[in-house]
Amino acid sequence: MPTLRTTAQLCDHGLAPPERRAALEAVAARYAVALSPTLAALIDRHDPRDPIARQFVPNAAELDPKPEERVDPIGDGAHSPVDGIVHRYPDRVLLKLTHVCAVYCRFCFRREMVGPDKPNALAPAALAAALDYIRSRSEIWEVILTGGDPLVLSAPRLRAVMQNLAAIEHVKVVRIHTRVPIADPARITDDLVRAMKIKGKPTYVAVHVNHARELAPKSRVACARIADAGIPLLAQSVLLAGVNDTPEALGELMRALVECRIKPYYLHHGDLAPGTAHLRTDIAAGQDLMRALRGRLSGLCQPTYMLDIPGGHGKSPLGPNYIERNRANGGEQVVIEDFNGRQHHYPPSAG
Numbered sequence: 001m002p003t004l005r006t007t008a009q010l011c012d013h014g015l016a017p018p019e020r021r022a023a024l025e026a027v028a029a030r031y032a033v034a035l036s037p038t039l040a041a042l043i044d045r046h047d048p049r050d051p052i053a054r055q056f057v058p059n060a061a062e063l064d065p066k067p068e069e070r071v072d073p074i075g076d077g078a079h080s081p082v083d084g085i086v087h088r089y090p091d092r093v094l095l096k097l098t099h100v101c102a103v104y105c106r107f108c109f110r111r112e113m114v115g116p117d118k119p120n121a122l123a124p125a126a127l128a129a130a131l132d133y134i135r136s137r138s139e140i141w142e143v144i145l146t147g148g149d150p151l152v153l154s155a156p157r158l159r160a161v162m163q164n165l166a167a168i169e170h171v172k173v174v175r176i177h178t179r180v181p182i183a184d185p186a187r188i189t190d191d192l193v194r195a196m197k198i199k200g201k202p203t204y205v206a207v208h209v210n211h212a213r214e215l216a217p218k219s220r221v222a223c224a225r226i227a228d229a230g231i232p233l234l235a236q237s238v239l240l241a242g243v244n245d246t247p248e249a250l251g252e253l254m255r256a257l258v259e260c261r262i263k264p265y266y267l268h269h270g271d272l273a274p275g276t277a278h279l280r281t282d283i284a285a286g287q288d289l290m291r292a293l294r295g296r297l298s299g300l301c302q303p304t305y306m307l308d309i310p311g312g313h314g315k316s317p318l319g320p321n322y323i324e325r326n327r328a329n330g331g332e333q334v335v336i337e338d339f340n341g342r343q344h345h346y347p348p349s350a351g
């Protein structure tokens, strides 16, 4: 089976009902569609609420944007000094090498910028200008390759970028954000893994995974190949209604990640991308889920729940909060809640 890129192909493979084809074609005309054979094989065609299908099969609700949603929900544009660079925080930049992905996630926060009809890679002159920008800013300690998906690039092209970054003295760390080990694990060849490594500087790989079922055997092998090469793996997940918004689904995902040597890093609250309201939860529900994980799952399985503040103001952790401070009689009293919801004073009273 090839990667499915049209609603006709989705219908032909039993992944969308033919009676919805016309409505879904209107969605596909607006936002890119791609479902890889690896992920298509994980979908239960008999389950109308399948959590994998929900992430990749278009939904008519995508053409019903809400007033609070934005074309550029996290404000990349406000922090883009040159093409391909987002410089939001002092010590790190995003370097967006391509606008193409192996799959197109229906909740994507860059859904207006990614897809095959967009320019599919930084042209050589634009890439040179982006690298010049990084070279000229000695405060840039970390470069984050994102996109699109940087691992859709060939090994030689990725290697060339990594070698350029390696030659910049002040860049000490390179991070690669990708969905390829999950969506197209066969791309994670030894050659591509070698291209990710640069001498004397660590590469980190942040894999985007939202449901435990995405960590199918071939994807586990791909992640293991990266880990065995000495590259630490992190996971970024998006909290998605109907996909991972129960303690069971979220807990199972976090444990599966740790079992694959992937440290859960961020659980993102869904961004205000156009037409994605049906996939978002509210923040209180996300905090309740985080409370449900705390204490019941190993500390290794705890991501940080984050909101990318609309408008380009950066990320902030959303809690939940376990501590209350009361200032009384010139002192400070702290009340701390344990994972069972019981409250304790800190420090405890003497005796």
Ligand code: SF4
Pocket (backbone or CB within 6 Å): 100, 101, 102, 103, 104, 105, 107, 108, 109, 110, 111, 114, 147, 148, 149, 179, 208
């Ligand atoms: S892989 Fe990442 S950039 Fe590409 S569609 Fe999915 S969320 Fe967006």
